[in-house]
Amino acid sequence: MSSDYIPGNTIIHKLHPATKLIFWGVVMLAMMVSDDPIVMLAVLFGTIVMYMIAKIPMSKILELFKVILPATVLYVVIDLIFFTYDPSKHMFFFYLVPFVNWIPVTLESLVFTVGAVLKFILTLVSYRLIPLTTPVPDIIRFFAKIRVPPYVNTAISSALAYVPVMYDEARTIEEAQRSRGLRLEYRNPIKKARAIVTLFVPLLSVSFQRSMRLAVALESKGFGYAMKKRTYYHELHFHMGDVAFLAAFAIISGLLIYFGYWYLNILNYENTVRLIESFIR
Amino acid sequence: MSDEVILENVTFTYEDGSRPAVSDLSLSVQKGETVVIAGPAGAGKSTVCRMLNGLIPHFFRGVLKGKILVKGYETRNYPISFLAHQAGVLFDDPSSQLICPTVEEEISFGLENYGVPREEMIERVHNSIRDFRLTGYEQRNPHTLSGGEQQLCALASVIAMRPDVLILDEPTSRLDPIGSHQVYNIIKDLSMSRAYTIILVDNKIEEIVELADRLLVLKDGRLIAEGPPRQVLQKESIMKEAGIRPPQVTELFFRIKESPQLGAKLGSEPPITLAEGERQIGSMFNPKVKSRERIHQSDRRCEGDAIIDVKDLWHIYPNGFAAVKGVSLQVAKGEFIGIIGQNGSGKTTLVKHFNGLLKPSRGSVIVDGIDTRTTTTSFLSRKVGLVFQNPDHQLFARSVLKEIEFGPRNLGVPEEEIKERVRESLEAVKLPESILDAQPTSLSTAQKQRVNIASVLAMRTSILVVDEPTTGQDPQMRREIMELLTELNKNGTTVVVITHDMHLVAEYCQRGMVMKNGEMLLEGSTGELFSKPEILAEAYLKPPQITMLSQKLGGPQDILSVDEFFDWLKEEMSHR
Numbered sequence: 119m120s121s122d123y124i125p126g127n128t129i130i131h132k133l134h135p136a137t138k139l140i141f142w143g144v145v146m147l148a149m150m151v152s153d154d155p156i157v158m159l160a161v162l163f164g165t166i167v168m169y170m171i172a173k174i175p176m177s178k179i180l181e182l183f184k185v186i187l188p189a190t191v192l193y194v195v196i197d198l199i200f201f202t203y204d205p206s207k208h209m210f211f212f213y214l215v216p217f218v219n220w221i222p223v224t225l226e227s228l229v230f231t232v233g234a235v236l237k238f239i240l241t242l243v244s245y246r247l248i249p250l251t252t253p254v255p256d257i258i259r260f261f262a263k264i265r266v267p268p269y270v271n272t273a274i275s276s277a278l279a280y281v282p283v284m285y286d287e288a289r290t291i292e293e294a295q296r297s298r299g300l301r302l303e304y305r306n307p308i309k310k311a312r313a314i315v316t317l318f319v320p321l322l323s324v325s326f327q328r329s330m331r332l333a334v335a336l337e338s339k340g341f342g343y344a345m346k347k348r349t350y351y352h353e354l355h356f357h358m359g360d361v362a363f364l365a366a367f368a369i370i371s372g373l374l375i376y377f378g379y380w381y382l383n384i385l386n387y388e389n390t391v392r393l394i395e396s397f398i399r
Numbered sequence: 400m401s402d403e404v405i406l407e408n409v410t411f412t413y414e415d416g417s418r419p420a421v422s423d424l425s426l427s428v429q430k431g432e433t434v435v436i437a438g439p440a441g442a443g444k445s446t447v448c449r450m451l452n453g454l455i456p457h458f459f460r461g462v463l464k465g466k467i468l469v470k471g472y473e474t475r476n477y478p479i480s481f482l483a484h485q486a487g488v489l490f491d492d493p494s495s496q497l498i499c500p501t502v503e504e505e506i507s508f509g510l511e512n513y514g515v516p517r518e519e520m521i522e523r524v525h526n527s528i529r530d531f532r533l534t535g536y537e538q539r540n541p542h543t544l545s546g547g548e549q550q551l552c553a554l555a556s557v558i559a560m561r562p563d564v565l566i567l568d569e570p571t572s573r574l575d576p577i578g579s580h581q582v583y584n585i586i587k588d589l590s591m592s593r594a595y596t597i598i599l600v601d602n603k604i605e606e607i608v609e610l611a612d613r614l615l616v617l618k619d620g621r622l623i624a625e626g627p628p629r630q631v632l633q634k635e636s637i638m639k640e641a642g643i644r645p646p647q648v649t650e651l652f653f654r655i656k657e658s659p660q661l662g663a664k665l666g667s668e669p670p671i672t673l674a675e676g677e678r679q680i681g682s683m684f685n686p687k688v689k690s691r692e693r694i695h696q697s698d699r700r701c702e703g704d705a706i707i708d709v710k711d712l713w714h715i716y717p718n719g720f721a722a723v724k725g726v727s728l729q730v731a732k733g734e735f736i737g738i739i740g741q742n743g744s745g746k747t748t749l750v751k752h753f754n755g756l757l758k759p760s761r762g763s764v765i766v767d768g769i770d771t772r773t774t775t776t777s778f779l780s781r782k783v784g785l786v787f788q789n790p791d792h793q794l795f796a797r798s799v800l801k802e803i804e805f806g807p808r809n810l811g812v813p814e815e816e817i818k819e820r821v822r823e824s825l826e827a828v829k830l831p832e833s834i835l836d837a838q839p840t841s842l843s844t845a846q847k848q849r850v851n852i853a854s855v856l857a858m859r860t861s862i863l864v865v866d867e868p869t870t871g872q873d874p875q876m877r878r879e880i881m882e883l884l885t886e887l888n889k890n891g892t893t894v895v896v897i898t899h900d901m902h903l904v905a906e907y908c909q910r911g912m913v914m915k916n917g918e919m920l921l922e923g924s925t926g927e928l929f930s931k932p933e934i935l936a937e938a939y940l941k942p943p944q945i946t947m948l949s950q951k952l953g954g955p956q957d958i959l960s961v962d963e964f965f966d967w968l969k970e971e972m973s974h975r
């Protein structure tokens with residue numbers, strides 16, 4: 119398929135792409151004003167509710183988790199390494215690297231890291247809702263509407279149109295090389311890299327040829343003729359659903375800014391730390 | 400009538416070209432005329448197309464001499480975006496001219512660029528979708544349509560812009576027979592309507608003779624023949640020089656003409672269509688032919704053990720699509736077998752089982768005694784060489800030498816032997832040793848295809864499977880590749896070839912198998928296959944013209960070539 123779009127007729131599907139983009143903006147805002155894992159969990163919960171309204175199978179989210187797992191682990195380790203350890207205040211648990219006593223793990227660093235990881239996951243999960251519920255052409259029409267230059271827009275649009283084509287090409291290339299005895303299951307990184315070159319070079323050359331032909335096709339369709347007078351086949355409109363969602367987003371944003379900005383300590387991870395401490399003690 | 404397209408002494412040399420792609424070309428095309436340009440690869444046909452909408456000299460740069468006028472506009476003075484509105488171009492490769500994510504938008508794209516008001520645009524898009532039989536596909540990604548539909552979508556998007564001149568650059572050369580049929584039907588309608596000035600570049604002479612007002616033959620950038628098709632096709636030596644085969648009925652006519660006894664029985668005008676052939680050649684038989692016998696023994700297949708044994712093979716892709724459904728096939732050692740059928744009929748899926756790229760979902764594939772399920776592709780690649788359709792999908796090395804060495808190296812062949820194998824396979828594909836240092840990507844298509852085959856030959860497999868080796872190649876190149884495979888076959892290699900070209904199947908394969916919707920529709924010697932035109936028609940295939948001629952005249956059902964027809968005719972006439 120050309121995109122991740124899952125066809126549907128739900129209220130989320132019917133939202134204007136701008137509304138969905140604003141939803142993502144609200145999530146981003148929450149992440150800016152807060153680093154508290156509880157707040158992040160709440161936002162994640164809200165996002166998952168949106169997925170459920172849109173009838174997107176949960177497997178889509180799990181798929182995403184699988185893909186980002188290695189990055190997440192790395193992220194956890196980095197967060198733990200750079201968290202400043204204060205022995206006088208923090209509740210020490212253990213060292214991540216024992217014997218050499220390296221990278222202390224404390225309640226504080228753990229809570230902070232959980233919050234950070236949730237943010238990372240949330241960024242992607244909330245963003246993915248857009249392509250999953252919006253047909254690619256709608257996204258492009260929206261870009262056109264907000265005056266993204268036609269050059270940029272057409273580049274994005276044709277790139278998206280070509281995803282299935284390039285996917286097929288990549289698979290054919292791999293099969294062609296395997297038919298010549300290529301093995302891809304090498305452990306040795308140098309051999310592995312060499313094997314990948316045999317796939318990468320043809321893909322690059324095929325893509326280059328394609329982009330050349332695409333440029334010719336664009337020119338032959340009069341692209342670039344009187345750009346200012348360009349007309350559009352599709353037009354997008356805001357509906358009642360958009361208004362309702364936008365109102366809700368406005369309220370949530372207001373609350374986030376109010377509590378997060380003026381009463382910073384409420385949405386701070388340290389509150390959660392204290393909460394957990396009171397349970398442990 | 401006025402001239403819509405005029406070329407006056409045009410010479411063009413590409414920026415990186417060593418010789419002119421087109422030299423001193425003059426031609427004029429009238430409004431509403433359909434002109435067909437034929438010629439071998441590198442003749443300058445595409446160059447002419449590019450000139451007419453300004454891609455030359457504005458996009459493809461080089462030295463342009465002479466004058467090009469399209470509807471009175473001298474192309475060098477106007478931008479492509481302006482000229483594209485006058486002359487719409489359809490290219491050979493359907494997928495690389497589709498820009499938009501949906502069919503609807505693909506068709507509206509050009510209109511948007513020209514600022515057509517929205518109401519009118521919607522109407523034009525709807526009309527195009529209806530006229531080009533794309534109803535129901537409005538929201539589909541054009542790249543997911545079949546080849547023929549993709550090409551129709553691309554043509555619809557060109558027509559929607561309402562150009563006066565249509566330039567069609569080998570529009571069916573990359574399509575399967577159904578796709579070609581769909582596209583030719585539309586082109587015929589467009590040509591008959593006389594609403595467009597059509598310049599069609601095409602080498603499928605049998606398909607275009609009826610719609611062409613004039614036929615132009617180009618070679619090495621020069622116009623070597625021009626005139627009504629019937630006249631041009633009579634110039635045998637010129638056709639040969641350009642590597643263009645006239646229709647088989649025309650070939651037969653000349654063959655008969657050469658013969659002292661039979662020649663006198665024919666008129667002076669050669670037939671150019673099957674119907675004309677039927678009338679003219681048929682008039683020689685009085686009374687009508689009685690013999691309906693076949694001339695071939697029922698089997699041309701080799702006797703021997705099956706080197707490939709496919710038993711009730713099913714292949715179901717992860718998305719649930721059953722691409723191969725219960726196919727059984729035995730290929731004997733030393734055979735030359737053709738697999739035919741439309742794109743998507745499961746041919747490629749089937750052959751990918753021969754070297755284990757795909758494993759059976761059900762049933763089994765035994766290659767040289769080994770069950771493919773129990774081994775890997777890298778092991779089977781010692782036994783089965785699989786040559787893919789597009790050489791660009793496998794050429795990666797910095798030199799031809801490295802490219803050919805790649806396979807044997809993967810197999811762990813000793814250094815000394817690799818050298819020998821490189822030399823040998825280069826010789827087999829008739830490429831000079833001097834090419835070894837060249838970069839594969841810089842070669843011509845024909846050379847790339849040869850390097851591609853050489854790189855598989857170097858693996859010295861006893862079975863060679865070649866997927867569509869002739870797509871996008873000119874008639875001469877097609878023949879050369881088939882000759883090459885025949886040569887290898889004579890030396891003991893078992894050859895399996897996937898092709899759409901019925902003429903090639905008739906001429907080169909011993910046996911054929913027809914697939915349709917994942918099932919085997921028909922299997923047998925080539926003579927047997929073509930003697931069942933009704934079943935072939937189910938897969939949208941038809942026998943070569945000469946076979947059909949014989950069948951229509953009541954002659955043998957399994958005539959496979961002009962020579963065979965002629966020999967039978969001599970025999971038949973000698974009894975009278």
